[in-house]
Amino acid sequence: MEIDKINNLLELFFIQYKKQDKNNIFLNSLKDQSKKYSWEDTFTNVLKLSNEISKYINKGDRCLIISENRPEWLITDLSIMMAYGITVPAYTTYTERDYEYIIEDCNPSLIFVSDLIQYEKIRNIIPKKDFIKKVIIFDPIKNLDKNFNLEINEIFNSNEVVNKDIPSLKITRKDPACIIYTSGTQGNPKGVILSHGGILNNCEGSCELLKTIISKQPRFLTWLPLSHSYEHTVQFVQIAVAAKVFYAESIEKLIKNMNDSKPHVMTAVPRFYQNLYQKINANFSKAKGFKKIIIDKTLKLGKKKLLKNKLSLIEIMIDFFVEKIVRNKIKKQFGGNLRSFISGGGALDKEVGIFLNAIGLPTLQGYGLTETSPVVSCNLISDIRVETVGPPFKGNIVKIAADGEILVKGENVMLGYWNNIEETNKVLKDGWLYTGDIGEFDNNFLKITDRKKDIIITPGGDNISPVKVENDLIKSNFIEQALVYGDNKPYLVALIVLSDEYKYLEKDEIKKEINNINKNLSNIEKSSIDNRMLTPTLKLKRYKIIQKYKNEFQKLY
Numbered sequence: 001m002e003i004d005k006i007n008n009l010l011e012l013f014f015i016q017y018k019k020q021d022k023n024n025i026f027l028n029s030l031k032d033q034s035k036k037y038s039w040e041d042t043f044t045n046v047l048k049l050s051n052e053i054s055k056y057i058n059k060g061d062r063c064l065i066i067s068e069n070r071p072e073w074l075i076t077d078l079s080i081m082m083a084y085g086i087t088v089p090a091y092t093t094y095t096e097r098d099y100e101y102i103i104e105d106c107n108p109s110l111i112f113v114s115d116l117i118q119y120e121k122i123r124n125i126i127p128k129k130d131f132i133k134k135v136i137i138f139d140p141i142k143n144l145d146k147n148f149n150l151e152i153n154e155i156f157n158s159n160e161v162v163n164k165d166i167p168s169l170k171i172t173r174k175d176p177a178c179i180i181y182t183s184g185t186q187g188n189p190k191g192v193i194l195s196h197g198g199i200l201n202n203c204e205g206s207c208e209l210l211k212t213i214i215s216k217q218p219r220f221l222t223w224l225p226l227s228h229s230y231e232h233t234v235q236f237v238q239i240a241v242a243a244k245v246f247y248a249e250s251i252e253k254l255i256k257n258m259n260d261s262k263p264h265v266m267t268a269v270p271r272f273y274q275n276l277y278q279k280i281n282a283n284f285s286k287a288k289g290f291k292k293i294i295i296d297k298t299l300k301l302g303k304k305k306l307l308k309n310k311l312s313l314i315e316i317m318i319d320f321f322v323e324k325i326v327r328n329k330i331k332k333q334f335g336g337n338l339r340s341f342i343s344g345g346g347a348l349d350k351e352v353g354i355f356l357n358a359i360g361l362p363t364l365q366g367y368g369l370t371e372t373s374p375v376v377s378c379n380l381i382s383d384i385r386v387e388t389v390g391p392p393f394k395g396n397i398v399k400i401a402a403d404g405e406i407l408v409k410g411e412n413v414m415l416g417y418w419n420n421i422e423e424t425n426k427v428l429k430d431g432w433l434y435t436g437d438i439g440e441f442d443n444n445f446l447k448i449t450d451r452k453k454d455i456i457i458t459p460g461g462d463n464i465s466p467v468k469v470e471n472d473l474i475k476s477n478f479i480e481q482a483l484v485y486g487d488n489k490p491y492l493v494a495l496i497v498l499s500d501e502y503k504y505l506e507k508d509e510i511k512k513e514i515n516n517i518n519k520n521l522s523n524i525e526k527s528s529i530d531n532r533m534l535t536p537t538l539k540l541k542r543y544k545i546i547q548k549y550k551n552e553f554q555k556l557y
Contacts, residue, residue, distance in 0.1 A: 003204040003240060004395075008171040008196040010081050012203070013239050017043050018166070020242060027071035030257050031249040037071050045075050045155075047162040050082035052155050053110060056133040059084035062106045062179065065227070066090045066099070066122070067114035069247045072138045072152055073226050074235050076112050077178075081196075082169070085109070087178040088191070089227035092118055093522050098189075100125050102181055106191060106418060107131045112152075115139040173197025173411070179418050180229045182370040183455055183465035191418030192229070198373035199233050201411040205375060205393030206237040209364075213339045213381050214264045217241075221263040223248035228461060229370040230344050234267050255333070262335035269345040269461035270352075271490070273363060277352045280330070280359065298322040302358025306384060327360025340364055340381055344374070345461025347448060347488055353386035365389050367446060370463070371433055372396075373412040377446045388445040398446060404438040405452055456487045462524045464492070469525050478502045478513050483545055485553045492525065493556040495549055 006012050020026075022040035029035035037045070057063065063080045065087060067073055080087045088106050090099065092114070099122050103111075110133060111126075113119045119141060126132055136150045177196045181189040210218065220243045224231040238245050246261035248254055258266070284295050301319045304311060311319060331338055341356065341363040348365045356363040366378030367389035376398060379390035392398045397409040413433045416424040427434045438450035456464040466484035473482035473494065480499045486492035498505065546553065 001207075001240065003200055003207065006200055007173060008081070008169060008175065009177055009199060009236055010078060010169055010171065012200065012236060013046075013078055014043075014166045016239050016242055024244075026245065027074065028244070028246045028261070029071055030246055030253075030260055031070070035071055037075070042071075042075060044162065044164075046078045046082060047164070048155055048158060048160055049075060049079035049152070051160065051162065052136075052150070053079055053083040053085065057083055057085045057109045060176075061085050061109040062088050063110040063112065064088045064090055064103065064106070064108040065112045066092060066094075066118045067112060067138060067226075068092055069222055069226050069231075070114065070138065071245075071247060072114075074245075076136075076152075077226075077232075077235070080110075081171070081177060082167070084171070086176050089178065089180055089232060091225060091227045091522070093524065094121070095520060095522050096121050096124065097520060098522060101188065102191075103129060103132075105189075106179060109133045110136060112136045113138070116141045171196060173200060174415075176415060178232065180227070180232065180370050182229075183463040183468070188468070189465075190420055190423055192370045193415040193418055194229070194370075194373050195411070195415055198412045198414065199236055201395045202233050202373045202375050202393070203237050203240045204395065205378075206234075207240050208394065209378055209380070210237070210241055210265065218243045218264040219246065219262060219337065220244070221246045221248055221254075221258055221261045221266050223251060223254060223257070224268060224345070224461065228345065229374040230267065230269075230368070230461065233373060233375070258335045258338075259333075260335075262337045264337050264339045265342065266338070266340075267342045267344065269459065270343055270348045270488070271346075271459035271461075273341065273343055273348060273352050273356060274459055276361075277349075277355050281355065294322060294326060298326045298360075299355070299358050302327075302360070303354055306354060306357050306386070323360070330359055330361065334361070342366060342378065344368060344378075346457045346459055348386075350386055357384060357386065367437075367448060369433075369435055371414040371427070371435075372408055372410075373414070375412075376406075376408055379445075385442075385445050388442060388447045390446065391444045392446065399432075400440060401434075403452075404440070404449070406435045406437045406439045406446070406448075407432045408435060409433070451487065456484070456492070458486065458524060459488060459490060460524065464525055466492075469494070469521065472517050472520060473514075476513055476517060478505060478510065485546060485549075489557060493553060495545075495552070 017039050020039040023038050025036050026039045026042050027037040063085045065076055077087050088108060090102055103125055113135060134150055136152055138152050140151050173196050175196055176193045177199055178194050179191040181191050183189055218241055220238050222231060222245060226232055248257045287295050297318055301315055341361060343363055344366040353363055353365060362381060364379040366375055368374035368376045375393055376396055377390045377392045379385060395410050396412060399407050401407055409432050436452045437448055438452055439446055439448045454466060456466055469484045470482045473479050478498055479496050481497035482494050484492055484494045
């Protein structure tokens with residue numbers, strides 16, 4: 001498939017649909033086993049839903065999706081595009097305040113919600129916004145106004161006769177496909193406008209990568225939220241390689257779901273791999289005697305191969321032995337078919353990467369941003385260098401500025417920020433995207449060495465604006481100044497300066513105040529607080545304050 005000649009993401013789907021056995025199952029829900037959609041089901045439902053959507057939107061209208069991962073997500077995404085709309089994904093972890101901001105910013109004509117839990121978060125917002133035409137619900141909700149709220153299953157199950165001819169769509173690679181909101185440095189989220197061509201460009205690079213990993217039809221387990229730019233693009237990669245896709249039940253059931261779906265490839269964020277490392281390492285540490293010797297040999301020889309050090313004849317024999325009795329056993333715990341993990345959305349700890357590769361779980365680290373659709377580079381299965389994020393994808397031009405900042409140019413770079421020319425002009429200059437990350441090249445392999453921008457990225461791949469949280473903290477009468485910390489950490493902490501009149505408060509009273517502030521923050525933004533005085537250096541650049549208090553911050557973890 002020549003992806004570089006495809007005009008839009010729908011065309012990608014239609015080309016693949018024509019090639020497939022129409023009865024082959026394409027999308028599978030592990031939460032609801034009855035929801036299995038063949039290629040024919042998916043195609044027909046896209047046609048039906050897009051016909052319905054077309055009644056309420058014009059070209060370029062935004063359509064908000066608030067849902068967990070499920071087959072209806074992809075069908076809805078494709079249907080919005082077919083109706084010439086623009087998909088706006090939103091995290092299910094957002095608070096009502098977050099939804100209100102996004103809805104007010106992008107003015108969606110339609111909102112898609114998964115169930116009653118998600119509907120309740122926007123119930124109070126909908127009556128205030130006359131631009132919202134309809135709400136379309138995935139799981140039926142009782143006692144809702146049927147004139148305003150539609151059920152997606154009724155649309156799918158309707159007897160509507162649809163024209164099964166592949167439509168000719170006037171959508172170009174330069175047209176916007178979606179607006180994905182990501183944290184802004186000054187608090188408010190920014191809507192990143194990604195083009196059809198940008199995501200197709202990412203698909204092209206991903207397909208080249210996957211060819212080296214697996215030759216037959218790949219099986220994917222998807223669990224990272226589809227509202228995340230990483231997984232949002234992965235769903236089109238899955239179309240491009242005609243994958244069989246399984247939607248996980250929940251993160252708690254991920255290992256079980258891997259056994260259920262037996263995936264060849266799984267994309268995830270660093271937090272998943274850190275947890276995996278801790279669990280496996282904890283089991284290894286319990287080993288004694290001969291078992292401990294075998295595990296130690298597995299790790300030692302695995303690391304040696306990863307570093308491309310030559311094995312002696314005896315080491316080759318021992319490695320063959322441990323491959324059979326240790327590494328294969330570990331692989332079976334993940335379904336038995338796993339060819340590769342792919343890590344993105346944040347920095348993967350080097351020790352974690354070495355460990356997983358050494359025990360027979362190939363783990364490739366990539367790098368990207370929402371603003372680059374999102375992948376810039378990724379390691380190769382044939383040449384894994386865990387201290388790097390691999391060579392740039394084809395179509396990406398990457399260079400290092402004089403101050404070390406990574407700059408990216410190419411079709412994958414965003415069209416700009418929605419309704420925000422000022423912020424767009426700060427990061428897009430002469431076609432180059434200024435990433436805010438510091439890096440260097442090592443034989444065409446990109447290495448991230450530092451961060452220039454203020455955005456915090458968690459091991460879960462979430463982008464958090466520290467300014468937004470800090471602004472909420474200093475609204476308290478108790479708190480005069482605050483600095484939030486937590487880049488690549490499991491949770492946020494903060495240094496605070498108490499107002500003079502409250503500086504003798506008991507710690508329990510401060511905790512109570514912080515808990516009240518946390519009620520208005522999403523789960524990933526909630527802070528634990530270190531009650532220490534900040535000096536006037538708070539007025540200096542953030543990184544200088546962090547450097548000064550680095551030891552105190554580390555003690556909080």
